[in-house]
Amino acid sequence: MKHRLLAALALSLLASSLEAQTILTGFGGVAFGGATATDRSPGTYGGSIGYLGKGPVGFEVEFATIPDFFGRSSESGAFTDNNVLTLMGSFLLAIPIGPVRLYGAAGAGLLKTRLADPDRLFSIDSNDFGIDVGGGLFLFLGDHVALRGDARYFRDLQDPIPDGQFDLGFGNVDYWRAVGGITLRF
Numbered sequence: 001m002k003h004r005l006l007a008a009l010a011l012s013l014l015a016s017s018l019e020a021q022t023i024l025t026g027f028g029g030v031a032f033g034g035a036t037a038t039d040r041s042p043g044t045y046g047g048s049i050g051y052l053g054k055g056p057v058g059f060e061v062e063f064a065t066i067p068d069f070f071g072r073s074s075e076s077g078a079f080t081d082n083n084v085l086t087l088m089g090s091f092l093l094a095i096p097i098g099p100v101r102l103y104g105a106a107g108a109g110l111l112k113t114r115l116a117d118p119d120r121l122f123s124i125d126s127n128d129f130g131i132d133v134g135g136g137l138f139l140f141l142g143d144h145v146a147l148r149g150d151a152r153y154f155r156d157l158q159d160p161i162p163d164g165q166f167d168l169g170f171g172n173v174d175y176w177r178a179v180g181g182i183t184l185r186f
Contacts, residue, residue: 023050023060023138025148027181031084034174037071044177050092052101052185058092060105064177070115084173085112086154088132101138101146107131111156113173128156128171138183146183151176 025048030041043066050060069084090107111130134152141147156171 021052022186023052023058023183024048024186025060025062025181025183027064027148027150027179029150029177029179031066031069031175031177033176035172036066036069036175042066042068044179046086046179052092052094054096056093056095058094058103059090060092061087061089063087064179066175066177069113069175082115083113084175085114086110086130086132087112088130090132094138099140101140102135103137104135105150105152106133111154111173113156126156128158128173130154130156134177140185144185146185148181148183149179150181151178153177 026045027047028043028045031044032041036042044064046062046064048060048062050058050062052058052060064086066084068082070082086109088107088109090105092103092105094101094103108129108131111128113124113126113128115124132152132154134150136148136150138146138148153174153176155174158171
């Protein structure tokens with residue numbers, strides 16, 4: 001009985017992946033909380049490409065940037081260029097409700113932090129492992145176009161003591177991101 005149940009589950013996932021369609025999203029929004037500049041929410045923008053079928057399982061790869069993450073470089077005498085870049089791969093678990101698809105997302109990838117002082121003496125340029133978790137919705141306006149809203153939490157993971165052992169712990173960069181965008185489905 002267990003084997004039949006597992007086979008049925010595998011076939012349903014395979015069938016939904018065969019009906020998978022490419023989704024391409026451009027988005028913009030804000031980053032807030034955590035390590036972001038306390039006086040404002042910096043803007044963020046990016047894009048993603050992924051696959052989402054009629055079944056519940058999908059995935060995507062996204063790239064996003066947050067210029068002036070630690071504060072406006074034009075107003076700060078302490079730092080000039082500063083930003084956070086992410087390149088994340090995420091699994092999507094989606095539930096269709098008519099033209100709306102609610103989804104949860106969890107993933108991991110690169111979280112790159114750059115913070116430069118005016119003299120370039122104490123610059124930080126860090127490439128860390130990062131994680132993200134959140135969710136959102138697609139509102140399909142037809143077969144090929146949807147509006148998308150997404151909110152996620154991002155956190156970097158670092159090895160606090162580079163002693164040759166792989167011990168990951170939470171780093172210093174974390175934030176929430178809320179974005180909206182337009183999705184094209186092929």
